[in-house]
Amino acid sequence: MARGVLSLRVRVIVVALVVAIAPVLVVAGSGLLERNIGADMRARLEANAVEAAMLLDDGGAIESEVADSQARTHSIRLRIVASGTVVGDADFDRGADSLHQVGQLFFGPDGAPTLAEFDATLGPLEERPEVLDASAGRPVSGCRTSPGGKLLVCHAVVQRPEGTVIYAQESSRRAVRALYDLRYQLLRLTVAMTPIAIALALLLGRGIVKPIRALAGQxxxxxxxxxxxxxxxxxxxxxxxxxxxxxNELLERLDERQRQNETFTADLVHEIKNPLATVRAAADAIEGGKLDGARAARLARSLRAAGSRLDAIVTQFLELARAEGGLSAEERTDVDVAALARTIAEASSAAREDVVLDIASAPEPVVVRGVVHSLDAAIRNLVENAFSFAGPRDGRAPFVAVAVVADEGWATIRVEDSGPGIPEAELSRVFERFFTSRGRGRGTGLGLALVKATVEAHGGTVTATSDPRRGATFVVRIPLMAAST
Incomplete structure (x- = not known):
C-alpha cells in the first residue's frame, strides 16, 4: 500500500463509523447552530423596533403603513399600540429559517404552533411584562419557548415618549428538536451500535478485499x-x-503482441541470413585464393547484390518501425496527395512503357496534413507494385489506373492493376511484415506493411481487394487537412 493512502478495508470501516455516529453529529451540530439563534433574533428585533419608532417620530407617517412596511421588509410581526388600541398590525413572520426548513424536510412536520397561535396564549399586549418594563426610548427584548419547546418566539418592545408602543416579534421552529431531546438516548444507541458497525465493516471489507487479493495473487x-x-x-x-x-483481455493482447514480435524477429533473421550466406560464401572463396577474373567478377556481383538487399531490408525496417510508432517525431506539413500520386505514377510509367497508365484526379489540390517523405514512400510502394504485377488481359495491353479524389472529408487514393490478382487466401495477409508473393529473393516483404503503418499513422485506412478478371485494387483513405486539424 502506498504511503499516505488508506486501504480499501480501512475506508469501509471509516464509512461505517461515520454512518453510525451521523445522527449524534447532526444533533450536536444543530444544537450549536441553534445556540445563538435567540440572541441574533433579539438583536434584529431591537433594531427593527427602533427603526419603526424613528419613522413615526419623523411625523406624517401612518402607523398601519409603518407596521406593514417594516414587517414585510424584515419578515417579522410588528404591532403598534396607541392609547390601548392596536393601530397597526402586520404579520410576515416566516417561522423557520433555511436550517429548520431542511430539518422539516428530513424529519417531517414538528407540530409546532404558529406565531399567531402562540401569541394568543400570552394575554393582552398591554399587560405583558415586557410592555410594562419598557421605558421611553429604551428597547426591551426577550424570548419565550412554546410548550414542548418546538417554537422559539423572541420580542422587542419600544415605547415612544407619548406612550405609543412598538411591539416586534419573530419566531423560529425547531425542526430537529425531537432529535435534540433524544440526544442522550441517541448517544447511548450510537455507543452500542458502533462495535456492530465495525464488525459489519470488517466482514464487508473482507468480502471485498479477499477476491481482489486472490486476483492479484494470480x-x-x-x-x-x-x-x-x-x-x-x-x-x-x-x-x-x-x-x-x-x-485476461490484456494478457491476450500482450501475448499476441509477443507472438507478433517473435514472428517479426524470426522473419527478419531469415531475410538477413540469405544475403549473409552469400557474403560468407564469397569470403570463403576469396580466402581460397584461386580466383580467375570471371569468378572474381561473379563474386563482386554477388556481394553487391547481397549488400543492396541488406541495405533495403534495414532501411525499410527502420522506416516501418518509425511508422508503427506513429511518426510522432516527424515534421508534418500540407501535402497535395493528388500531385504526389501523379508524379510517382508518371515516373513509374517511364520505366515500363508497355503499361498503359490511366490517371484520374480532382482538378483542385487534395491536401492532407502529413509527413511528406512517408506518404511518398507509401504511395510509391503501391504504384510500383501495380506496375510490377501489371500484365496483358483479354488481348489488352497491361494497364495501371491511379485515381485521387476528395470524398466527404477524406482523401481517397485508388491504385488498380491488370495483374494476376491476389488469391483470396492471401488477401488477409498482404499487409503482414515479410509476406510477399514475388518469390524468393524478390522484394523485402515490408512494402505493404510499411504502407499500412504509414497510412494508419496519418489517421487513415488501407484495404486490398482482388478480382480474378481485373487484378488487384488498393484503396487508401486519409483525412483531409480541414478534417484532421
Missing part, C-alpha cells in the same frame, strides 16, 4: 512465468469477474 503468479499465457480464473461476484475478464 496476476503475480502469471507474471513470474517465463511466458505468462494462462488466463486468470473468472470467479466471484460480477464485478470481480469483470475485472478478471479485463485482465
Amino acid at each position: 496476476a503475480r503468479a502469471r507474471a513470474e512465468d517465463p511466458r505468462p499465457m494462462a488466463r486468470l480464473d473468472e470467479v466471484g461476484d460480477a464485478e470481480i469477474r469483470e475485472l478478471a475478464r479485463s485482465f
Whole structure:
C-alpha cells in the first residue's frame, strides 16, 4: 500500500463509523447552530423596533403603513399600540429559517404552533411584562419557548415618549428538536451500535478485499512465468469477474503482441541470413585464393547484390518501425496527395512503357496534413507494385489506373492493376511484415506493411481487394487537412 493512502478495508470501516455516529453529529451540530439563534433574533428585533419608532417620530407617517412596511421588509410581526388600541398590525413572520426548513424536510412536520397561535396564549399586549418594563426610548427584548419547546418566539418592545408602543416579534421552529431531546438516548444507541458497525465493516471489507487479493495473487503468479499465457480464473461476484475478464483481455493482447514480435524477429533473421550466406560464401572463396577474373567478377556481383538487399531490408525496417510508432517525431506539413500520386505514377510509367497508365484526379489540390517523405514512400510502394504485377488481359495491353479524389472529408487514393490478382487466401495477409508473393529473393516483404503503418499513422485506412478478371485494387483513405486539424 502506498504511503499516505488508506486501504480499501480501512475506508469501509471509516464509512461505517461515520454512518453510525451521523445522527449524534447532526444533533450536536444543530444544537450549536441553534445556540445563538435567540440572541441574533433579539438583536434584529431591537433594531427593527427602533427603526419603526424613528419613522413615526419623523411625523406624517401612518402607523398601519409603518407596521406593514417594516414587517414585510424584515419578515417579522410588528404591532403598534396607541392609547390601548392596536393601530397597526402586520404579520410576515416566516417561522423557520433555511436550517429548520431542511430539518422539516428530513424529519417531517414538528407540530409546532404558529406565531399567531402562540401569541394568543400570552394575554393582552398591554399587560405583558415586557410592555410594562419598557421605558421611553429604551428597547426591551426577550424570548419565550412554546410548550414542548418546538417554537422559539423572541420580542422587542419600544415605547415612544407619548406612550405609543412598538411591539416586534419573530419566531423560529425547531425542526430537529425531537432529535435534540433524544440526544442522550441517541448517544447511548450510537455507543452500542458502533462495535456492530465495525464488525459489519470488517466482514464487508473482507468480502471485498479477499477476491481482489486472490486476483492479484494470480496476476503475480502469471507474471513470474517465463511466458505468462494462462488466463486468470473468472470467479466471484460480477464485478470481480469483470475485472478478471479485463485482465485476461490484456494478457491476450500482450501475448499476441509477443507472438507478433517473435514472428517479426524470426522473419527478419531469415531475410538477413540469405544475403549473409552469400557474403560468407564469397569470403570463403576469396580466402581460397584461386580466383580467375570471371569468378572474381561473379563474386563482386554477388556481394553487391547481397549488400543492396541488406541495405533495403534495414532501411525499410527502420522506416516501418518509425511508422508503427506513429511518426510522432516527424515534421508534418500540407501535402497535395493528388500531385504526389501523379508524379510517382508518371515516373513509374517511364520505366515500363508497355503499361498503359490511366490517371484520374480532382482538378483542385487534395491536401492532407502529413509527413511528406512517408506518404511518398507509401504511395510509391503501391504504384510500383501495380506496375510490377501489371500484365496483358483479354488481348489488352497491361494497364495501371491511379485515381485521387476528395470524398466527404477524406482523401481517397485508388491504385488498380491488370495483374494476376491476389488469391483470396492471401488477401488477409498482404499487409503482414515479410509476406510477399514475388518469390524468393524478390522484394523485402515490408512494402505493404510499411504502407499500412504509414497510412494508419496519418489517421487513415488501407484495404486490398482482388478480382480474378481485373487484378488487384488498393484503396487508401486519409483525412483531409480541414478534417484532421
